[in-house]
Amino acid sequence: xxxxxxxxxxxxxxxxxxxxxxxxxxxxxxxxxxxxxxxxxxxxxxxxxxxxxxxxxxxxxxxxxxxxxxxxxxxxxxxxxxxxxxxxxxxxxxxxxxxxxxxxxxxxxxxxxxxxxxxxxxxxxxxxxxxxxxxxxxxxxxxxxxxxxxxxxxxxxxxxxxxxxxxxxxxxxxxxxxxxxxxxxxxxxxxxxxxxxxxxxxxxxxxxxxxxxxxxxxxxxxxxxxxxxxxx
Numbered sequence: 458x459x460x461x462x463x464x465x466x467x468x469x470x471x472x473x474x475x476x477x478x479x480x481x482x483x484x485x486x487x488x489x490x491x492x493x494x495x496x497x498x499x500x501x502x503x504x505x506x507x508x509x510x511x512x513x514x515x516x517x518x519x520x521x522x523x524x525x526x527x528x529x530x531x532x533x534x535x536x537x538x539x540x541x542x543x544x545x546x547x548x549x550x551x552x553x554x555x556x557x558x559x560x561x562x563x564x565x566x567x568x569x570x571x572x573x574x575x576x577x578x579x580x581x582x583x584x585x586x587x588x589x590x591x592x593x594x595x596x597x598x599x600x601x602x603x604x605x606x607x608x609x610x611x612x613x614x615x616x617x618x619x620x621x622x623x624x625x626x627x628x629x630x631x632x633x634x635x636x637x638x639x640x641x642x643x644x645x646x647x648x649x650x651x652x653x654x655x656x657x658x659x660x661x662x663x664x665x666x667x668x669x670x671x672x673x674x675x676x677x678x679x680x681x682x683x684x685x686x687x688x689x
């Protein structure tokens with residue numbers, strides 16, 4: 458057990474009676490902070506978003522899981538006038554998997570000094586692939602971000618066991634999604650290995666035939682971009 462898991466264990470004992478009660482209390486704590494931020498949950502300008510950090514994104518999209526996204530930022534890409542943040546959407550990962558995945562990256566110093574974690578797309582993607590949750594990496598167009606809150610590293614143990622109150626946490630549903638996604642894991646990985654950010658956000662051309670598993674994901678991104686990301 459690493460330092461993050463130990464702190465999560467301490468948090469579970471401190472902020473509720475069991476996981477369900479802890480999750481509810483954490484959700485309410487962060488929801489209130491999104492209304493009135495402080496140094497632990499800090500309202501952040503778009504230009505100040507850093508990679509290797511935890512944030513809560515309020516995002517313009519039709520999906521509630523994307524509208525209200527607890528994320529870990531990985532890398533940025535540019536396409537034409539778009540700035541795209543690649544981030545892990547924690548809504549797609551069960552809370553115990555979130556904890557075990559990130560535990561390997563933390564040291565005590567990261568909490569004490571509120572340091573960002575090393576991050577790059579390839580290593581993060583490959584590690585998530587081992588867990589079968591590589592599909593939790595999503596692309597966020599900065600132009601569709603409404604509000605952003607940065608999470609101080611010392612609050613990450615509680616943040617990982619939280620969500621937005623509007624999104625019901627259903628671990629059974631998340632594992633059902635995982636079971637479906639795991640069946641196409643190999644093909645998805647093959648398609649991701651040759652994917653270009655332009656293929657995802659070029660709404661002027663048809664989606665390439667090389668994308669079968671990723672086709673729905675690309676359609677969703679392009680639909681969201683057309684509806685919310687292109688001011689007229």
